Amino acid sequence: MRKFLTTSLLFLLASVINGDEHTHIYEDTEEVVLWMNTVGPYHNRQETYAYFSLPFCKGPKDSINHYHETLSEALQGVELEISGLDIQFKVDVPKAKYCEVQLNEEKYKALVYAVKNHYWYQMYLDDLPIWGIVGEVVDSNYYVWTHKKFEIGRNGNQIVDVNITSEDKVALKKGGKLTFTYEVIWKSSNVKFGDRFDKYLDPSFFQHRIHWFSIFNSFMMVIFLVGLVSMILMRTLRKDYARYSKDEELDDMERDLGDEYGWKQVHGDVFRPATHSLLFSALIGSGYQLTTVALSVIIFAILGELYTERGSLLSTAIFVYAATSPVNGYFGGSLYARMGGKLWIRQMFASAFLLPALLCGTAFCINFIAIYYHASRAIPFGTMVAVTCICLFVILPLTLVGTVLGRNLAGQPDHPCRINAVPRPIPEKKWFMEPGVIILLGGVLPFASIFIEMYFIFTSFWAYKIYYVYGFMLLVLIILLIVVVCVTIVCSYFLLNAEDYRWQWTSFLSAGSTAAYVYMYSVYYFFFKTKMYGLFQTSFYFGYMAVFSIGLGIMCGTVGYVGTSMFVRKIYSTVKID
Numbered sequence: 001m002r003k004f005l006t007t008s009l010l011f012l013l014a015s016v017i018n019g020d021e022h023t024h025i026y027e028d029t030e031e032v033v034l035w036m037n038t039v040g041p042y043h044n045r046q047e048t049y050a051y052f053s054l055p056f057c058k059g060p061k062d063s064i065n066h067y068h069e070t071l072s073e074a075l076q077g078v079e080l081e082i083s084g085l086d087i088q089f090k091v092d093v094p095k096a097k098y099c100e101v102q103l104n105e106e107k108y109k110a111l112v113y114a115v116k117n118h119y120w121y122q123m124y125l126d127d128l129p130i131w132g133i134v135g136e137v138v139d140s141n142y143y144v145w146t147h148k149k150f151e152i153g154r155n156g157n158q159i160v161d162v163n164i165t166s167e168d169k170v171a172l173k174k175g176g177k178l179t180f181t182y183e184v185i186w187k188s189s190n191v192k193f194g195d196r197f198d199k200y201l202d203p204s205f206f207q208h209r210i211h212w213f214s215i216f217n218s219f220m221m222v223i224f225l226v227g228l229v230s231m232i233l234m235r236t237l238r239k240d241y242a243r244y245s246k247d248e249e250l251d252d253m254e255r256d257l258g259d260e261y262g263w264k265q266v267h268g269d270v271f272r273p274a275t276h277s278l279l280f281s282a283l284i285g286s287g288y289q290l291t292t293v294a295l296s297v298i299i300f301a302i303l304g305e306l307y308t309e310r311g312s313l314l315s316t317a318i319f320v321y322a323a324t325s326p327v328n329g330y331f332g333g334s335l336y337a338r339m340g341g342k343l344w345i346r347q348m349f350a351s352a353f354l355l356p357a358l359l360c361g362t363a364f365c366i367n368f369i370a371i372y373y374h375a376s377r378a379i380p381f382g383t384m385v386a387v388t389c390i391c392l393f394v395i396l397p398l399t400l401v402g403t404v405l406g407r408n409l410a411g412q413p414d415h416p417c418r419i420n421a422v423p424r425p426i427p428e429k430k431w432f433m434e435p436g437v438i439i440l441l442g443g444v445l446p447f448a449s450i451f452i453e454m455y456f457i458f459t460s461f462w463a464y465k466i467y468y469v470y471g472f473m474l475l476v477l478i479i480l481l482i483v484v485v486c487v488t489i490v491c492s493y494f495l496l497n498a499e500d501y502r503w504q505w506t507s508f509l510s511a512g513s514t515a516a517y518v519y520m521y522s523v524y525y526f527f528f529k530t531k532m533y534g535l536f537q538t539s540f541y542f543g544y545m546a547v548f549s550i551g552l553g554i555m556c557g558t559v560g561y562v563g564t565s566m567f568v569r570k571i572y573s574t575v576k577i578d
Helices: 002-017 071-075 105-116 208-249 252-257 277-304 312-323 325-338 344-373 381-410 435-442 444-448 451-462 470-497 503-512 514-529 535-573
Strands: 034-041 093-102 119-125 128-133 135-138 141-155 158-171 177-188
Touching (some): 105 135, 105 141, 128 141, 208 444, 208 451, 208 470, 277 312, 277 325, 277 470, 277 503, 277 535, 312 325, 312 381, 325 344, 344 381, 344 535, 435 444, 435 470, 435 503, 444 470, 444 514, 451 470, 470 535, 503 535, 514 535
Parallel strands (some): 141 177
Antiparallel strands (some): 034 119, 093 177, 141 158
């Protein structure tokens, strides 16, 4: 057994260190692989196609092609194919021809379409991304760049910089011939290996001044809201306690004749289980898990600079989400048990597959459009099987473990007030105290605390920017959670004071309505801040923005509900109720 484990460990280590793209250390004249990734219109970043879907040609060097290094790369549409160019470490290559393309009518139309729609292509050399443009339009004539000049910077035996210059503009003509050439120049560089990604960052766009100003405004909002909640707790509730204490000194006749109103009057119904408790507990469990994942991934991104590795951020998110499945099961299962739910297996399945089903369903629908367009974003069947296996053999068992623990350790109801057998009628109240209005207004302030950061996040994902200011993202997320809790507590207090005890769903939805404003902002961003077009890009954008908004809404709703639940338990546990 020990020998087997040792052999397996050595095999895994060998698979990890095999290949200089992983070690990033080269010997003199050692092969350096140039991988061709994707090509697509500049203004539709997510609409990408395999590089050789255009009539380009490979170099004479033959090797493996069309491989996916990781699951996350396959999900992100990475289409790595060998370029065939002979590049060796420290070996300059003078201008040399590597292939020719004869332009028949089909190839001519394909290149004209690519030039007309401003197609760009992406390559990777030692995991460093390189971008180049296919061609340009001059006086209604279409030209293609046929020469690639690579200037590669090295520091010692490591590659720290890559630049490409497109040269030799050739006009497209039916029946003509395109001769593709390349050139390699090696240069010494003082750039440290750990700093080689700094050139891809855009400090002028991610201005720290704007981030600090946004955080300062949000922080002032937090102070205001915390002060408002403190006023409710210290002044308003103190008056309520005094009034209720005075009422307790009266006999039953005087109490019945008195003008009793307020949140104490619903003490027998305030801890009544929420309607649709199975769905509610599944949402709360998923929200706990999403909050844990968001905080963990942001911290990992801060500590590990995940943006420097292709697909590493998505890989980390998938791993953390699968590993935190017991969090989902524990809190969702325990809440469902406290609400008296009996169908705990069904609730466990709902918790485990709520978010994966939403994401996979959206991806499945968009996949049909991607397949129709022959885009690289089409998820391969093998990747679908891998994701399904993760859900069935990792997420589901871990959620089951968490559910069993939650039901046994925290599944007993411990309400400070007993629940009446007959629900109390909800009196009529003013229109602005209705749950629907409270839900609609509850997301305004949380959205106001994050909308500036939303612009940077949207631009980094939907345009050619690399998001790297994860420290600011962590601060904004913490501020968002505090604002959500404060706003939801205030909203729920007003609702309870109107003798409406339907606070569970109201607190969740009022906090979750932040997502509705984020989605509305995404609509504005699409039409006024981007130049996206076409069915594929439009469906991709609005489909995944809907998934992002729903996930954000579940996370905010859960945090709002948890904060309100603590508030409600606190105020009812300190009042003596007969």
